[in-house]
Amino acid sequence: MAGYKKLVHDQGKQKETAIYVNSTVPKNRLEVLKWNGWGYKDSKFIYDAEKKEVRFTGRRYPIGEVQLPLLVGWVTENFDADFSVSKPSQQIPPEDTFPKPRISDENLTKIANLGISYSTKGVERLVRAHGQTLHSIYTLRYSSFERIPDVVLWPTCHDDVIKLVRLADDNNMVIIPFGGGTAVSSAVDCPIMEHRTIISLDTSQMNRILWVDRENLVACCESGIIGQDLERELRKLGFTSGHEPDSYEFSSLGGWVATRASGMKKNTYGNIEDLLVHVKMVTPKGVLEKNCQVPRLSSGPDFNHVVMGSEGSLGVITEVVIKIRPLPACQKFGSIVFPDFESGLRCMREVAKQRCQPSSIRLMDNGQFALGMLLKPGSSYFGLILDGLKKFYVTKIRGFDVKKMCVMTLLFEGDEADIKVQEKKIYAIGATFGGMPAGQTNGERGYMLTFVIAYIRDLALEYEIVAESFETSVPWDRALVLCNNVKQCVAHECKSLGIDYFMINCRVTQTYDAGCVIYFYLAFNYRDVEDPVEVHHLIESKARDEIVACGGSISHHHGVGKIRKKWYPDTVSRVGVDLFLATKKELDPNNVFGVGNLVQAKL
Amino acid sequence: MSAAPRCYEDMLASRREEFSNFMWASRHLKPQVAYQQERRALPQYHKDEVLKCPKIQELLETLSQQQNVAREVLEAQVKSILDEIGYNKKLKVIRWLGLALVKITKKICSGIYINRSAIVHVKAQMGDCPVIFVPSHRSYADFILMSLICFSEDMAIPAIAAGMDFHGMWGMGTMLRDTGAFFMRRTYNNDSLYWTTFKQYVYQLVTKGDLPIEFFIEGTRSRSNKSLMPKYGLILMILKAFFLSQVPDILFVPINISYERILEEKLFAFELLGVPKPKESTSGFFKSLSIMKEKYGAIYFDMAQPISAKQFFGAKFNKSGHNLQPIHQQEITEEEKKLIPELAHEIVLQQQKHCVITTFNLIAIVLHHNLFNEKSLMGVDDLCTQVLWLKKILEAVGAFVQTDDVRNSVFEALEVHKNIVRVDESGKVTLVWNQIVLDKANIGKLKAHNLSETTLTTCVPFIMLQLYINPVLHYLVDCAILVAILKQQALTPDELFGRYHFLRALLSQEFVTFSTREKMEFEVALENCLKLNLVAKNGDVYETGSDKKSQDVVSGCIDGFIFTYFVVCSVLLQSVDGVIDEKTILTRVQAEIEARLNEDNAFIHPYSLSLDTITNCLTTLSNEKILVKTRSKNSILYEINPAGVLSVKSKLEEFVAPSHSLQTKLESIQLHLKTKL
């Protein structure tokens, strides 16, 4: 196996400067994370039967421990939800109920001899058997997985990975890299038909910042570092990566690279493909990397793009050199309300045209706007809308239809003077589309809710509502129609499936020169539905067909994984599929990385 | 299949009860729109958007460079084109018109019978995507009725695609425009500025409008009272938005409007013979409103189950086919175009399925049979018995026949149609011959052969009668073909299908059908024939069944058509140089038929003179590549493939050769007719 030896001499140097990160998420994830839902154990929405109110627990988020008086009424009305009966999750399964690890004693011994921490405990394997799709969470709560990894390994460095990959390749075992487990494409799920031993390669213990280069403003990190740890550590040094996907509290650098992730503040800092300067990927054929750490390279096709988006099916990403930026002096939120979605969207387009986007600019449709209002502590719905909009409400908002209006949220970063200029420009553009500034708090809440909203699904499931999101990217001239058609399509499918209570809404989360990103939320009451996960899958599938028909993509950042494979060949053409398969065959002839994402590799 | 029982209620009933309809006409309106838009688009907005859209702007750019004309000049042209096209919406006009129409219809109609549950069903599906109303087109009244019913049933009054002929009518044009009509030129030239603008306007209405859109898929009023071949122009413009995924779906609502008596019956009869249609003018229109003194009986209005384009086309086309260019530069592809005929035909089929057969339709068939096949005229009792008998047959083949008490219905029908049929002094039912007054002005300029005045006066009543037979024929044509074939000889199923296929295809223009349905329709018809004893199975072969009378009635329905087709073939074969223009064909065929009409030994149906039938025949022969049609400046030329024509003619021969027994039977009636004339 060529390529391995060459790298060893770097090791000593790294150790001197490396930052050993004490992660918020420990090796035993369940110490802080839920086993059957999203996020921290201490943070969740709960229904307080006595007060008949919903509350968010814990103090990690600003929304914590305040009453949300409006939610229950709204959910009852809009979803016909019944808070008197809940559908609680099953308890964490006892150790003896898990499928026996399918691993020969011989191979287990070999693994033990690697000197890498490992476990065959059921819970550890279960925790790494899934991402965050509805399907997985529902399965965790109410049934069980057919296939989970047979053994979990925690390598602590690049060399560990090399040894492990070699072992797997020599002994016909499968490796599924596992970062933060936040995938929403079933990318980390085990292929049910896989009979070989499946190793879950958990990168979490490989999370050092190996060095920071202040001159070139780059940092070399091991791939297992998760977003919040990375930010915290860089911050201590006065830097930021600026990469903030909504999952950044838990998702890992390696995961970002493997899925082509996109962060909220990409306008300032770029997406992962802009941030990535150098990457190492360990494959059964050796390590794919470059011999220089340069800002740009004209040297044939860029293999970084083979690594990015590989979704665990070509090798393990071990070390990544990413750009870092000095921390901005100031951060400021803002918001603009528009009379209707179309006005808001036109404004987004204009902002993109003038390339004056602040760090983040998003547009919530009326449905999301209303939902955001509901998550506000306060007395009455009407009062809430007034709140923050008060000043101009009296004079101007009367012209707005509460059933149509939508809100744009803004996040500015930079020094104060820069921000002032930016603000002025954005608000002026907003005004030409009938928009009115609606204050900082509204903006700030919008961004805060982004992190909290992921928690809501667990509560919803408990009261027989399924919820899921999906996203796409689309050229500007097709964006509005795409939003409308997808909503119609979902509504139509729901109705024809006999689902009376559902919600479909969307927001524009990113803008580009040539188009934008649309993010949809779908939820429905599943009381009368036999198999909610299947029905949801059906609806989402129709929605994706509609997206594609409207000129949208298979995905902007969630990736293909297993649930979007159906649309992959048409997306990249037959030749594209063959090219990918040829690459796969070259890098991984024995299909060690048999995770089965993107296309079924017939190897 | 429409399992729900069809049930019609008189929309005018509650209007008759009111002392004044003013309150009704001025009530608060909250109509159901077709496609709820976030922003409500007003008529002017649509025009502005069309002008602003990149497609038109880019075209202006190109044209201004090509023709070296200032862009502003061209832009002004587009504006005036849009003013010519664009609909308007004046609620006041709509209300007054509603009031007036109710007054008029209450006077001249016995009722406007609507299938309310069907309407409610359609309404319930409206709101989420463009909805297209596609009514059958048998009369100018269709326009007005549609809007009246929408107004009355709280549906948004549609934007209606209307021909420019209306536009010219003083007052009328404005009124129609104010109630939602938009206008389309009929000339098919390549005025790209006009057509691009028009198409963009339709596209705008489909994608951004909230009103239903109404258009007539048959393209024009059917003069024959039969369905016409669907036209693909407008439906294509409408479907563009769907194929480009610019709308979630499009719902097409086939609508049937059946008239007990058509306002334009006399005009149509003349037009079919070649007496030119008077140019639409307001005074002409009001003259035809002398109609006000007459009775027109019942009007039936029914909506079929909406057809969703999304469901209809399913996975038949590449959904991402339009993804790689700016959306405004996309056009519907050839593959997509190919899918349209099937939908268009389905719409026409549904229009037919929702037609209502009235008592007079039955009377017309019975009387027609009586006049041609029987020795003496019938009395009213006999007529009633036969009407009832025929009703059963038609119901057996799936028709919806609206008669309650037969005797009553027959008398009412005779009253409404007393201009065509009367009961004479001796109590016999017969045609009215002597009331046809010819408008001198028009006779001079007959479109084809110069038919004699006698021919015209003789034929018009028959043709008017045929107008009421025609709408029933799509129920009977398949059975009629089978009977006609088996009357010649018994056949095995395969042979039978072979011959059926030949005739059905030949008549596919006449009795609109879509090729993919042929086998299925054959099987259904065969089953019906067996059920009705029209056909019997004898071992391996099929032969005519025991019910001779039914056979004659049924097959008699298509005799006249087959005869015309036969004569067309003969005329074509007489052409020496193999190329012949359309006018000559029409003239010669009519001349030939007129000559035969005047011979004493056989009775030829006057409807055989119908130019409509002759043109249908030419179209079919062209479609089958037996003729090659070319258009020159002022004429249409046909290049003939003689072998092909000969083959068709010889296959038709057996169906037209008059049999002797029939002739003798006919003599008395023939005499009877002659003396009467």
Ligand SMILES: Cc1cc2nc3c(=O)[nH]c(=O)nc-3n(C[C@H](O)[C@H](O)[C@H](O)COP(=O)(O)OP(=O)(O)OC[C@H]3O[C@@H](n4cnc5c(N)ncnc54)[C@H](O)[C@@H]3O)c2cc1C
């Ligand atoms: C609430 C929520 C919000 C989200 N918001 C965003 C967002 O704003 N932007 C965005 O882009 N995504 C978002 N995601 C999706 C998800 O967080 C991203 O796809 C993320 O990049 C996955 O990282 P992870 O570390 O959790 O990877 P995992 O889920 O562990 O794995 C994802 C895939 O990458 C592979 N993989 C992981 N690590 C490696 C490695 N080191 N080498 C090779 N392959 C590897 C895995 O095998 C798997 O196929 C969100 C998800 C959730 C649940």
